[in-house]
Each structure stands twice: as C-alpha cells, then as structure tokens.
Amino acid sequence: MKQFFSLGALCLLLALAIPAYGDIAKPKEKPSPSPELPKFVLHTRLVVVPDNKAWEAKLQISQSSLQELRAALGNGNESTAQSITRSSTRTIIAGVFMFLSLSFAGVWLARSVQTRGQKAVAALLFGMAVIGATAMITQANAGPPGSYYWKKLPQNLTKGAPTSGGLDIEIVPDGDIGSSGMQLVLPIKPN
Amino acid sequence: MERTANIDLAAWRADSASLVVNRQLSLRVFAGALIFCACFSALFASWLPLQFSVVTVFLFAGPHNWFELRYFLTRLPVRFGKSRNFFLTAFSGIAFLTVGYIALPVLYSFNLFPDHLWPTLLASWNSLLLLWIGVLVWLRGKNKLRRDWSWALPVTFGLCALNWLAPEFFSLSIVYLHPLVALWFLDRHLVRTRPEWLGTYRRCLCLLPLLLVGMFWQLSRTAALPDDNGLFWRITQHAGAQLLPNVSSHALVTTHVFLEMLHYGVWLVALPLIAPLAKTGKSQNLSTPRREAIWRLKTVPIARHPRGFPKLVATALGLGLFFVLILWFGFSVDYATTRDVYFTVAIAHVLAEAPFLLRML
Numbered sequence: 114m115k116q117f118f119s120l121g122a123l124c125l126l127l128a129l130a131i132p133a134y135g136d137i138a139k140p141k142e143k144p145s146p147s148p149e150l151p152k153f154v155l156h157t158r159l160v161v162v163p164d165n166k167a168w169e170a171k172l173q174i175s176q177s178s179l180q181e182l183r184a185a186l187g188n189g190n191e192s193t194a195q196s197i198t199r200s201s202t203r204t205i206i207a208g209v210f211m212f213l214s215l216s217f218a219g220v221w222l223a224r225s226v227q228t229r230g231q232k233a234v235a236a237l238l239f240g241m242a243v244i245g246a247t248a249m250i251t252q253a254n255a256g257p258p259g260s261y262y263w264k265k266l267p268q269n270l271t272k273g274a275p276t277s278g279g280l281d282i283e284i285v286p287d288g289d290i291g292s293s294g295m296q297l298v299l300p301i302k303p304n
Numbered sequence: 305m306e307r308t309a310n311i312d313l314a315a316w317r318a319d320s321a322s323l324v325v326n327r328q329l330s331l332r333v334f335a336g337a338l339i340f341c342a343c344f345s346a347l348f349a350s351w352l353p354l355q356f357s358v359v360t361v362f363l364f365a366g367p368h369n370w371f372e373l374r375y376f377l378t379r380l381p382v383r384f385g386k387s388r389n390f391f392l393t394a395f396s397g398i399a400f401l402t403v404g405y406i407a408l409p410v411l412y413s414f415n416l417f418p419d420h421l422w423p424t425l426l427a428s429w430n431s432l433l434l435l436w437i438g439v440l441v442w443l444r445g446k447n448k449l450r451r452d453w454s455w456a457l458p459v460t461f462g463l464c465a466l467n468w469l470a471p472e473f474f475s476l477s478i479v480y481l482h483p484l485v486a487l488w489f490l491d492r493h494l495v496r497t498r499p500e501w502l503g504t505y506r507r508c509l510c511l512l513p514l515l516l517v518g519m520f521w522q523l524s525r526t527a528a529l530p531d532d533n534g535l536f537w538r539i540t541q542h543a544g545a546q547l548l549p550n551v552s553s554h555a556l557v558t559t560h561v562f563l564e565m566l567h568y569g570v571w572l573v574a575l576p577l578i579a580p581l582a583k584t585g586k587s588q589n590l591s592t593p594r595r596e597a598i599w600r601l602k603t604v605p606i607a608r609h610p611r612g613f614p615k616l617v618a619t620a621l622g623l624g625l626f627f628v629l630i631l632w633f634g635f636s637v638d639y640a641t642t643r644d645v646y647f648t649v650a651i652a653h654v655l656a657e658a659p660f661l662l663r664m665l
Contacts, residue, residue: 207464
C-alpha cells in the first residue's frame with residue numbers, strides 16, 4: 114500500500130512537471146538585425162494637377178515646406194503642427210482648458226453685463242463651450258479621413274481638374290519601393 | 305499699514321510752481337534718454353548680437369536682480385493685513401514653481417523620463433504658473449471694490465489651452481515677454497510718482513514696435529549666426545533658434561538682446577534714478593523732495609518703520625550683494641555654465657515680478 118502510494122505520488126509529480134516544464138520560456142533567439150521602420154517626418158498637403166502640356170512629371174515643393182522638411186530631418190523631431198496633431202493627451206487637456214475658459218467667460222459675461230445683446234454674446238460663448246466639449250468627447254479634433262479628399266481623384270483626372278488632400282511624408286529604407294526614388298501612395302478604394 | 309509704501313510714493317508728487325521749468329527740462333531729458341537708450345540698444349544688438357549678449361548678461365544680470373530685490377522690499381507692507389492670502393499665495397507659489405523649474409533640468413540630466421514626455425512636463429509647469437497667476441489676479445481683484453477681475457479665470461484657462469497645444473512656444477514667449485514687464489513696472493511707477501511724465505513715456509513706448517519691426521525687417525533674411533561654439537549655441541537656443549528654424553537666428557538673438565537691454569535699463573537706471581522711491585524720516589517735506597542713496601537701509605519702508613524688520617532687510621540685501629559677486633566670479637571662471645545656472649535660477653525673479661506688479665495695478 115505504501116509502495117502504491119509512493120508510485121501514485123511520483124506519477125502525480127511527473128504529470129504536474131509536464132505543464133510546468135511547458136511554461137518554461139523558450140530559449141532566447143539571437144537578435145536578428147531589425148529592419149528599419151518607416152518614419153513619418155512631416156504632414157503637409159499635396160495637389161495633383163494634370164497638365165496636358167507637360168512632357169515629364171514634376172514634383173514641386175514650396176520653399177517653406179522644404180525648410181520644414183529639412184528641420185524635421187535635421188532635428189529628428191516632429192514639426193510643431195505634427196506634434197500637436199499627434200499628441201492626443203495634450204490635445205485633450207488643451208480642449209478641457211478651452212472648455213473651462215469659454216464656460217467661465219460665458220458665466221462672467223452673464224453676471225457682469227446688463228444689456229440683452231451682451232447676454233446673447235454670453236449665451237453664444239457658453240454654447241460654443243458646450244459644442245466644443247461635445248466635439249471633444251465624441252471625436253476630439255478629428256477631421257474627415259484622408260481618403261475623403263482623394264476619392265475624387267480619378268474623376269478629377271478625367272476632367273483635367275486638380276485634386277488636393279493631406280500627405281504624410283515618410284522616409285523608408287532603400288529598396289522598400291523597388292528601384293524608384295519616390296512613391297506616391299493614395300488612399301483610393303476600387304469600386 | 306500696507307499702504308505705507310504708497311504714502312511715501314505720493315509724497316514725492318510735486319506741487320510747487322517754481323519747479324515747473326525744471327520739470328519740463330527733466331521731462332525732455334527723460335524722453336531723450338529713453339529714445340537714446342532704445343536706439344543704442346537696437347543698434348548694438350543688431351550689429352554684434354552674440355557679443356553684446358555675453359557682455360550685457362555678464363555686467364547687468366546680477367546687479368539688476370539686486371535692484372529688483374530692493375525694489376520689491378520697498379513695495380512690501382509691514383503687515384499683510386487684508387492681503388495676507390495674496391502674499392501667502394505669492395510667496396508659496398514663487399518657492400514651489402522655482403523648485404519645480406530647477407528640478408526640470410536636473411531630472412533631464414538623470415534621464416528619468418522618455419523624450420516624448422518632456423513637452424507634457426513643460427506644459428504642466430506652465431499650467432501651474434498660469435493658474436498661480438490667475439489665482440493671484442483673482443485674490444487681488446477681491447480687494448478692488450470698483451473693479452471686477454473675474455475675467456482672469458477664463459483668460460487663464462484660455463492661455464492654459466494654448467500652452468498645452470505648444471508648450472515649447474509658450475515657454476519661449478515667456479523669454480520674450482518677461483523683459484517687457486519691466487516697462488509695465490515703470491509705467492505704474494510713473495503713475496504714482498511722476499504722473500506728468502506718463503504721457504511722454506507712453507508716446508516713447510510707441511517707438512518700441514517700430515524698432516522691433518525695423519530690426520526684424522532688416523535681419524530676417526540674414527544668415528544664421530555661427531553657433532558652432534558651445535556658448536553661442538546656448539545663446540541662439542535661448543532665443544528660440546531651434547523652435548523657429550525658418551526665422552534667422554540673427555533676428556531672434558538681436559530681438560532678445562534688445563529686449564533684455566531695455567529690461568536692465570529700467571531696473572538699473574530708470575527706476576532707481578529717475579523715480580526715486582523713498583526718503584528718510586527727517587527730510588519729510590513735500591515741497592523739497594531729496595534723493596537718498598539707494599544703499600541706505602532707511603529708504604526701505606519696512607526697515608524704517610518702528611515695527612519693521614531692519615535686520616531682515618539688511619540681511620536680504622547683503623546676501624543679494626554676495627550673490628552678485630558670486631555670479632561675477634562664476635562668469636569669470638566658466639561663463640557658459642554660469643549662464644545656464646543663472647537663467648535657471650533667475651526664474652525666481654521672473655515669478656516675483658507677477659505679484660508685485662499686481663499690487664501696483
């Protein structure tokens with residue numbers, strides 16, 4: 114009986130050891146050189162203009178955009194506008210303060226002014242604060258998606274009309290876009 | 305009690321017709337000196353911005369802080385009275401915000417926070433500063449019976465919102481706006497001591513935007529200043545060259561140095577000499593005001609008052625003088641490091657200006 118109990122305990126121990134062993138972390142693989150990730154450096158606007166007189170495609174960059182691009186590349190930092198739009202926490206806090214500002218301004222105006230016109234301004238300010246807060250809670254400061262602006266590109270190209278929309282400038286490792294020096298990716302869904 | 309300083313200042317107002325001619329002359333000298341100083345500063349700041357910045361900070365940074373300290377002591381009431389909450393908030397805010405500001409570069413050197421968190425930390429400090437000023441304005445407004453200062457709260461929150469959108473730019477705006485506060489101090493001081501000069505002073509102030517626009521117009525297309533040297537790099541960074549890459553660093557440094565020169569001019573020349581603050585008890589004669597030496601302890605109301613604190617004032621001014629000497633020694637030994645330390649610690653005097661200016665409004 115005693116031997117049977119010992120055998121049972123051994124079996125139980127082995128049975129427990131299997132899942133326990135299974136929990137041991139896999140040996141670490143040698144770190145392979147990670148591929149360089151694409152990096153967003155600047156957000157700007159792009160206009161696609163069909164030109165029936167041109168012989169070669171041209172990429173025209175404004176002086177200020179080039180300087181911003183240089184600064185972004187040189188500093189390794191985001192541009193100011195980009196840092197604002199990409200930092201959701203800061204945008205939310207700024208929105209909260211703006212809401213408080215407009216609300217207090219409305220209350221202050223309502224308390225301090227006497228005429229009906231001034232009270233209307235106070236009500237307007239308070240309304241703006243409420244609308245701002247609602248927008249912030251629902252969608253923050255999000256605009257329409259980029260594809261909204263670009264979806265008319267095929268029709269505009271057919272008509273010979275220009276199309277403009279947002280553009281992220283992304284630096285990618287050599288070879289990622291074949292032998293091309295530049296590649297334009299447009300958010301257009303086929304019908 | 306808290307009006308003691310104001311009574312002294314009021315005593316300096318002239319009431320004698322015999323002094324009219326002299327006053328007209330003084331007024332012309334005052335206006336001429338203002339215009340000359342502004343043009344001289346603009347000229348040198350545009351011509352040799354980096355060198356001028358190095359020399360002016362070396363010579364005037366410490367002494368102007370001593371003069372500010374002395375000025376604030378003269379504005380301090382013997383008893384806080386109804387302004388107790390205002391002064392408690394002011395002093396605790398100055399201490400807390402100064403420690404917080406000094407802690408930022410210390411934390412940075414220890415690499416405790418990732419890079420992307422720094423704008424948030426900076427925005428938090430700026431928000432605390434704005435909220436502190438907002439509370440001070442509100443407290444000050446409570447003592448004003450005829451004016452409603454509750455607008456301070458929406459303005460404070462609005463500025464906080466802007467600060468959170470671009471905290472680095474907000475900090476840069478403090479660098480450029482702080483020198484202008486001295487001009488506001490001078491304005492308020494003239495209202496109390498030489499009201500007849502106020503119109504001329506304000507007309508002279510119209511020259512300031514013209515000079516600024518002229519300097520920017522001339523320098524905005526010039527090449528960037530050479531910042532390969534560590535010290536020159538610090539000066540251009542302080543003026544915002546990294547944040548505003550599209551603006552010539554020459555224009556930025558020139559503007560900053562020009563404003564700093566005006567700031568030093570007000571604290572070191574205009575306020576102590578043009579508008580003397582106080583006189584000794586024995587010479588209290590309204591028709592014959594006498595200028596007292598600025599180092600005399602009795603010129604400070606809280607030291608002169610029977611229930612005042614002469615020893616405390618003497619210690620504060622003595623310590624201030626000691627720090628001025630230490631600063632000069634530091635600049636002589638290692639200018640760049642001392643400049644960094646100075647501009648970090650000097651946030652205390654920037655903060656102290658807020659409550660004392662509010663007391664004069």
